[in-house]
Amino acid sequence: MADNTSTTALIESLREGASSLYGKDFLLTWDHGVITLKAVLAAAQVLERAYKQGKSARYFDSGLAISIFRDKSTRTRFAYASAASLLGLNLQELDETKTQIAHGETVRETANMISFMARAIGIRDDMFIHEGHRYMVDVANALDEGHKEGVLPFRPALVNLQCDLDHPTQSMADLLHLVATYGGLDKLKGKKLAMSWAYSPSYGKPLSVPQGVITLMTRFGIDVTLAHPEGYDLLPETLEIARRHAHDSGAQFKTTHSMEEAFADADIVYPKSWAPFAIMEERTRLLQSGDAKKLDLLEKECLNNNARFKNWECTDTLMQRTKGASALYMHCLPADISGVSCKAGEVAAAVFERYRIRTYQEAAHKPYVIAAMILLSRCNDVPGFLGRVMK
Amino acid sequence: MADNTSTTALIESLREGASSLYGKDFLLTWDHGVITLKAVLAAAQVLERAYKQGKSARYFDSGLAISIFRDKSTRTRFAYASAASLLGLNLQELDETKTQIAHGETVRETANMISFMARAIGIRDDMFIHEGHRYMVDVANALDEGHKEGVLPFRPALVNLQCDLDHPTQSMADLLHLVATYGGLDKLKGKKLAMSWAYSPSYGKPLSVPQGVITLMTRFGIDVTLAHPEGYDLLPETLEIARRHAHDSGAQFKTTHSMEEAFADADIVYPKSWAPFAIMEERTRLLQSGDAKKLDLLEKECLNNNARFKNWECTDTLMQRTKGASALYMHCLPADISGVSCKAGEVAAAVFERYRIRTYQEAAHKPYVIAAMILLSRCNDVPGFLGRVMK
């Protein structure tokens, strides 16, 4: 699994799980078994090598990779466009302001109307708690029906580019970063990871990144401590999943209200802001009812509340508490960097600068993770295909 | 022509008309002879099979397929993007808000400036009566001049994605749906089609769909009855064309102010709302003069007028009047479905649900119709090309 694993060995390693994603979507990492996740990681690594070595990984001759962004995005948008290009697909974005979706069309109909030649659909819908994942399931069901009824000659692969529950392309890229850092998936067992809330002057950041991290990392034997101020809870069901995963892999999963405690002796720290899910629930209700005044008040309340926890910052002092004072700092970017992108934020400038390039490398895996998910979902012989690509 | 016609036979069948579209644009179905329309249908069917069988129909190595949408669109936008991908072209949308077109550029200049590597241009301009088709002809003339003068190495194919007069990619997809439903173009003779106005709570819907349907279906021996309330006339010239086509094919073309009458004994019903052209003319004038207040009044007047005809709804009771109480229901989508997408609309929910999948299948032909038009317009040996694709 390691970066210095031979390509042949990587391709061999994905034989076991290669067919387990075939014909399925990638919506939540916990929908899939560990062998499936390993296959995604291995396929992503091979695709990354193919691109770097100038070898063509065009699996498709033509067809569309559709993206639906219901929230702003730069990096995921470009990562998805890159994955589409790698596999030979033409990107087509569904911009809901340019379309007739607002005119009362049902999800079911639109999902079919845009998909006659779609081979992949990536969706980001992370603004509304309890809604994003549900929307993706609705789309998946509509695609199933359309394919069964002969409307869609091919069932497109559906990939979650961030929902209210999970951000699997991010957490899997994060995991690949750990594989590259420590030299293999088998080297991660027993490592300590602190997934910690951090202060940000902005509001309404999605919960899917911390939820994705605690549910994924616990599967691979990583001891995870989740830290946040009181009231900044994640969705309870994701805590349940993380506990179960930790139990199954023999890892520990703990929660605390102290950043210091989480950082103590940690190998890896992931300090990142998010909104409390109770606030996100209220916000979803207000957005749906269109109550602008109450939304304003909620934002103020939320920012004031955040401000009580300005000391939740990843500083050099805190980093000193980590294993050998040299834990790996991770972030999904963009980070709120104190004195750089904001007055006071998630991370001290000196800490961030030390790890800046490594956060770029962390993000660099995402296009290949997305491409691997699409490929494993649609190609029934990925080891054979990748073997031909790399020969 | 039927769906079970062999591919070899389909390719053979288009030899007669294959060269008749070469070097020409596809702006109005009545610009072209029946053999040309048959060639488009046959080529679309072969391209559809090629895609489903994973055979590459990339005719172009590089170059742009440009789209110009002067009205919102989801399905036609994605159908055009799909056709571009199928033929190997890169889609580039001309978004008039992002460009300098509003800055007094002439159509003539812009048409050339965007087309240096264009192989196809699709235009949707259906908002302004008496304007959309004229604009497309202006673009066509500019492209002719640019090609003649050596500015454009290749003359791009111009395809009408909906104008004020016709919606040929829709009506040809509708016709393919009938071919698939009844087992062949030759099986359509004598079928009865009711093209009927239906109530909608929205305003200003284009006339091009009903105009496209009555002018096209009458060419293939289908008896067409056009039904609408008084005042909801289509453009008189399209009625003239429909009458001539019916005469030439030995079919009947009738008009009535009764939905019941049109539905009586019909094999096919196409209930769909549109604005009366007199209203569209007034709207065009007001939009051009920018008189927002009068536009508001016109909309209210129009909606009030529509509301007098709420009983023009495709209900189960009406469907009982059709041939064997089982006429084929057609719609270009999205339909205004009573109780689903609006309180009261064009079609009862139960009727629509029964035919829902079939309306998706109807729409699914559009990408291939567009690709066939582009291919026949630019490739001088389509039978040879398709033979190589399918071998």
Add this chain to the structure above:
Amino acid sequence: MADNTSTTALIESLREGASSLYGKDFLLTWDHGVITLKAVLAAAQVLERAYKQGKSARYFDSGLAISIFRDKSTRTRFAYASAASLLGLNLQELDETKTQIAHGETVRETANMISFMARAIGIRDDMFIHEGHRYMVDVANALDEGHKEGVLPFRPALVNLQCDLDHPTQSMADLLHLVATYGGLDKLKGKKLAMSWAYSPSYGKPLSVPQGVITLMTRFGIDVTLAHPEGYDLLPETLEIARRHAHDSGAQFKTTHSMEEAFADADIVYPKSWAPFAIMEERTRLLQSGDAKKLDLLEKECLNNNARFKNWECTDTLMQRTKGASALYMHCLPADISGVSCKAGEVAAAVFERYRIRTYQEAAHKPYVIAAMILLSRCNDVPGFLGRVMK
């Protein structure tokens, strides 16, 4: 170099300079030696022939060509899209309104985040004096770091699609137009070109076109006269460069405040409006401080000032003063044509109409110039590649 030079000779002619752009960006023509510019011209000519002869110039198998437009654009946008398609890249536009860039992300980070699979990045940033070029250099430095640190497997080629200093894809296309018109780069020596300000009812037009023209044309022995009303100066450093280039090539470079004087005996005239750089500096300051009221006043002042020079129009009378009364008229388009696109503008309708097609031909070179820049920047054996393309 001429249009009737054989393709083999063109490919041979670029051997000398082919490697000089390899691994470098194309930001300013004066960053590069004459042999590099000649290589770009020759490669562009060969690519143009390849496309016209239907020969594939797809150098890349997959990957993105990214564009960042910080100002409206039609023709450059489509030229860049065309170049991307020609070389086999997928276009992905960074629309700053759709992204998180406005949220305080640093240029450094974003440049890396979008570039994991980028092979080319084209940037237009011409609104802010002293800013556009600086921004591009920041992006270039970020890409260098990212590539060095292993974040970016390939360093994308950076191409200036117009900045505050230069508009190299325009001026190089202009130069190719002169090559085509006079039959070779060696035929341009001693030709007289009048780069003249002209009246426009609009405001804030960039200075990069005249700056690009005077700095480039003087390198090839063309005698350039720059004419403008008092106060409409270009950036002093670009005048310095033009003077030096003229000295080195044995050409003349003169400035005058009289359009008549510039046009006298000219072989080529390029009448085009621009804003005085002092106004652009003030505008940049006001835009940065967000002072809408003062911006309004500045616009009024600027338009009033322009209006004093309505007689700076390229009329038939002025054209009579040129060499044989038949100088070549050039424009980057769109031109402000008196009585056509505005009441009074840069050029009389009769003059423009006579040269209209030739201005289209001038613009038609741009996609190939952009493709040549990308290719020479990223391919280490362009003569070999183009030889294979054209064989």
